[in-house]
Amino acid sequence: MGHIIFLASISTGIEPRSFKVAMKDEGWREAMHTEIQALEANETWNMVALPEGKQALGSRWIYKEEYNSDGSVEWLKARLVVFGNHQVGDIDYSETFASVAKMVTVRAFLAVAAVKNWEFIRWIKSLYGLKQAPRCWFSKLVSALKWYGFHQSYYDYSLFTLTNDAIQINVLIYVDDLIISGNDSAALVAFKHYLGTCFHMKNLGVLKYFLDIEVARSHKDIFLCQRKYALDIIFEGGLLGAKPASFPLEQNHHIAQSTSPFLVDVKRYRRLIRRLIYLSFTRPDLSFSVHIYLSLCIHLAKITGVSRSSPMRLHCDSQSALHLAHNPVFHERTKHIEVDCHFLRDALVDGTISMSHVSISDQLVDIFTKVLGKRQFEFLLSKLGISNLHAPT
Incomplete structure (x- = not known):
């Protein structure tokens, strides 16, 4: 029940979108004060005169809630971020790079932890918006990891692995977020101490929320869900009062041609499309029709695995x-x-x-390519290992 309570609790959280709104809450005021103290302690800035003809870059506050395993708010995170998008290439900076792990690597990373029953934690390092900041941070982090004995993956440069006798530790980097997983608690403690001596980082404890993905772990399974992320999409679209559907699309339904004028500002539309595509990370069944919301999650069970001694089986209808x-x-x-x-x-x-x-009725790939009836859709959905954590038991 713990993971269900967690998912339900974080769905009610509302993060402020502006400094004016955040200032009305004592908790967010304290979070901003803590951030300013940290910036000053790290000597992030110096007060200097502005060069003639130059204009200072602006900044804004970003607010995020971090959660305990029971869904209660662990801490309020306020970050002061520079408007790096106002920098001019080849004048304010030259090379840029941000380490962004492939989403297939993220899923595989968590699947390995589920199969081997490894513990995993999350660390975060603050970045402040400048174009060159992620590149500098990644370069220093790579050097520190390699010195410790980690090897960088050639398939995804954001993945690092360390193998020392029976000890194995994996590190996955996504800009300023790190997920650390391993099979030895003492080795993980030693590695965390090493990171703490190298960088000013915060240990967020057991991984619960990462890249808008809720990670809930029971004694035997890991559940990945984007319920809050989906609710945010619906809230932003003003559709919280809409009636949900039990399956994505009616069969033989033909979408009518739109006769409305073209959008003047396409930014909101493009943002919606990007967010819906990302929703399919835990809802692959919605790849064909990602605009319908269902509060399901993807289930990573311990039994997941591939036998190397047997051939890969392909089923064709x-x-x-x-x-x-x-x-x-x-x-x-x-x-x-x-x-x-x-x-x-x-x-x-x-x-x-x-x-x-394979029979046409059992062809799993159809859920990604066709409009299916309710019965067929739910049958293939069960084959994907996707379940509804919020359904009555």
Whole structure:
């Protein structure tokens, strides 16, 4: 029940969007005071005269709530961020870079922790908006990690791994956020101490909220959910009072052509599209119709795994495609795919993959490409390992 209480609690949190609103709350005033003290302690700025003909960059406050595992607010985070978007390239800065982990790496990172029952924690380092700040931070962090013995992944440069006898520690970097996971508590404590001596960082404890993804862990499973993120999208669109649907789209429904004029300002539309696409991180079933909200989550179970001793199995609902894959003799009309078919044939012969027929009603990929009826949609949804934590038990 703990993870359900957590998800329900954070859905009620409202973060201020402006300095004026934040100043009305004593908690946010204290958070801003703490941030100013930290900036001064780290000698983040010096008071100097503005050069002639130059204009100072502005700044704004960003407010975020951090949560305990029971959903209560652990602390209020206020960050003063410089308007780096006002900097001029090749004048105010030259090279820029921000370490952004691939989302598939994030999911794999958490899946490994779930399968191996590793503990994981989150650390954060403040960045202040300048274009060159993330690049400088990442460069220093990489040097510190490599000195400690970590190796940088060639598949995702934001992933670092350390293996020392039976000890293994993984670190994933997303700009100024770090997720640390490992199989040895004492080794993790030592590594956290090392980071603390290298950088002014804050240990946020057990990972609960990361990149607008709620992470809830029971004694045997990990649940990833974006309920609060989805509610924010609906709130921003003014649709909190809308009636939810039990499945994305009605079959045979044809969207009418719009006769309204083009949008004058497309920024809000583009922001909505980006946010809906990101929602599919925990809701892959909504890839085909991401505009419908359902409060489900993706479930990472310990039993997740792939056997290296057996071939990868491909299921296909097309008998013709199966015959082509197994038959080295090609029809005249299939010459344009001959190279791909030879590649597939070789994989079949050496046992890398095996192919078998699957009924059209059991074809899982249809949930990503077609409008399905309620019964078929819910059946395939269960096959994806997606569950509704808020459904009555």
